[in-house]
Amino acid sequence: MMNRRTFISKAAPLALAPGSLGFAASNASKNPAADPIVSDGPLLKRELFTSPVIIESLDLFERDGTWFVRARSTDGAEGWAVSHDKKMPLFYPIFLKVVAPHMIGKDARDIDQLVDSVFLIGSNYKMQGQPFWVPVASAEFAILDLLGRIANQPVGELLGGIRRQQIPLYIANNHREYGAEESLKRIVESVESIDAKAVKFKLGGRMKVIDQVPRRTERLIPMVADALGDRCTLYADANSSYVNADKAIAIGRLLQSNGYSFYEEPCPFDYLEETKKVADALEIPIAWGEQESSQWRFKWMIENGGAQIPQPDIIYYGGLIRSLRVAKWAERRGLDCTPHISGGGLGFLYMAIYASCCPNPGPFQEYKGVNRSFPWESPGVDFKIEKGLMPAPLGPGIGIDIDPDFLKQARQVQ
Ligand SMILES: [Mg+2]
Incomplete structure (x- = not known):
C-alpha cells in the first residue's frame, strides 16, 4: 500500500518546484490576480x-x-x-x-x-x-x-499526448443489499470476469451510517482481503455513509489493517471539514470528488489534505479538460487523480481517453462495463477487456465510429 508518508515524500520536492513539472509556463506566480484555471495555458495542442x-x-x-x-x-x-x-x-x-x-x-x-x-x-x-x-x-x-x-x-493526443495504450482497470461492485457472504461471492465473480488486478466494493449504508444488512461492513472488509488481497489491489467506497468522523475513522483503521489502498467518500461528500478530519487521522489515502462540481473546492481539498485521490466524474464535472486540470493540481502535490466514471453512454471510453493522456491517473481506472446498447465499432482496434486491461482509444477523435x-x-x- 502506498501510505501517507510515501505521498508526503513524493509531494515535498514538487511543492517547492512547480516549474519543474513540464507544464506550460505559469503566470499565476507572477500575477496573483491571474486566473489559475487558464494560467497554465490551454491543454489543446x-x-x-x-x-x-x-x-x-x-x-x-x-x-x-x-x-x-x-x-x-x-x-x-x-x-x-x-x-x-x-x-x-x-x-x-x-x-x-x-x-x-x-x-x-x-x-x-x-x-x-x-x-x-x-x-x-x-x-x-x-x-x-x-x-x-x-x-x-x-x-x-x-x-x-x-x-x-x-x-x-x-x-x-490533442490533450497532451498519448502516454499509455492499455488502461489497467479496477472493477466496481455494488451489493449493499446482500450480506457479507453473498457480497463476497459476487465481488470474486466480478474480478474473475475480466481477470482484474484491482477491485472496489461498497461499505456502509450510502448517505446513512447503518448497513442494510447489519455488520456487513465490518465482516466484509477482512473477508475480501483474505479472498483477494494476494492478487488484487483493494479499494472501498463508503458513498458518504459516516456523518461522524469517529465512525469513519474506525472503519478506515479496519481498511488499513487489512491492506486496502484507498477509502472513498467516508463522510457526506460536501462535509469537507469532517472528511479532512478522517484524512488527517488515517494513513490510507482518502478518495473523494465524484459529486464535486467546483474547481475551487477540488483545489482546496487537494492543497489542504482533505483528500489524497481526487475523483472528478468526467461527465458530471464538465468534461475532459476540467478533469485534467484537477489532475494538474493533484500532480503538483505528488498525487494521483483517478476519475469516477458514470455508467451508461460512453463513460468507459471518456475514462480511457483521460487515462491515455493524463500523467497521473493512478494505477487502475474504474470499470463498470462496456456499453453495447447502440452499434459502434473501433476501427483497427480489437476492443476487448481482458487481463484487467482496456485498450486506449487510438483512432481519430474519440476512437470509435457510431453506426451512421x-x-x-x-x-x-x-
Ligand atoms: Mg463512489
Whole structure:
C-alpha cells in the first residue's frame, strides 16, 4: 500500500518546484490576480491545426434512450458524442438554450476557454452542478471528436499526448443489499470476469451510517482481503455513509489493517471539514470528488489534505479538460487523480481517453462495463477487456465510429 508518508515524500520536492513539472509556463506566480484555471495555458495542442475550426452547429439526438451530440464545423467536418443517458433527459434544455448557443460560431480550437466562458456568461455559474456541467461535457466531447477527426489524431493526443495504450482497470461492485457472504461471492465473480488486478466494493449504508444488512461492513472488509488481497489491489467506497468522523475513522483503521489502498467518500461528500478530519487521522489515502462540481473546492481539498485521490466524474464535472486540470493540481502535490466514471453512454471510453493522456491517473481506472446498447465499432482496434486491461482509444477523435445508419434514425431533440 502506498501510505501517507510515501505521498508526503513524493509531494515535498514538487511543492517547492512547480516549474519543474513540464507544464506550460505559469503566470499565476507572477500575477496573483491571474486566473489559475487558464494560467497554465490551454491543454489543446493548437499546433495540430493550421486554420480556425468554426463550430457551425451543435445538435442533440435521441434514439432508444441514448442521447447523441453532433458538432459540425463550417467546412463540413463532424464529431459525435454520447451523453449521460439518465441525466441528459433531465437537463437537455440547458444544452439547447445555454451551452450550444454559446459555442456555435466560436473557434473549436478555443475549447479550453469555451468551457470557462460558458460558465461565466449570463450568470450561468449560478447553475453549477450536474444540470449545467453534464451538458457542457457533452458538447466538449463532440467538439473534441470533431477536432480529432480534423487533425487525424486521437483526443488523448490533442490533450497532451498519448502516454499509455492499455488502461489497467479496477472493477466496481455494488451489493449493499446482500450480506457479507453473498457480497463476497459476487465481488470474486466480478474480478474473475475480466481477470482484474484491482477491485472496489461498497461499505456502509450510502448517505446513512447503518448497513442494510447489519455488520456487513465490518465482516466484509477482512473477508475480501483474505479472498483477494494476494492478487488484487483493494479499494472501498463508503458513498458518504459516516456523518461522524469517529465512525469513519474506525472503519478506515479496519481498511488499513487489512491492506486496502484507498477509502472513498467516508463522510457526506460536501462535509469537507469532517472528511479532512478522517484524512488527517488515517494513513490510507482518502478518495473523494465524484459529486464535486467546483474547481475551487477540488483545489482546496487537494492543497489542504482533505483528500489524497481526487475523483472528478468526467461527465458530471464538465468534461475532459476540467478533469485534467484537477489532475494538474493533484500532480503538483505528488498525487494521483483517478476519475469516477458514470455508467451508461460512453463513460468507459471518456475514462480511457483521460487515462491515455493524463500523467497521473493512478494505477487502475474504474470499470463498470462496456456499453453495447447502440452499434459502434473501433476501427483497427480489437476492443476487448481482458487481463484487467482496456485498450486506449487510438483512432481519430474519440476512437470509435457510431453506426451512421443507426444515427440517421435518431430523432432530433429541440
Ligand atoms: Mg463512489
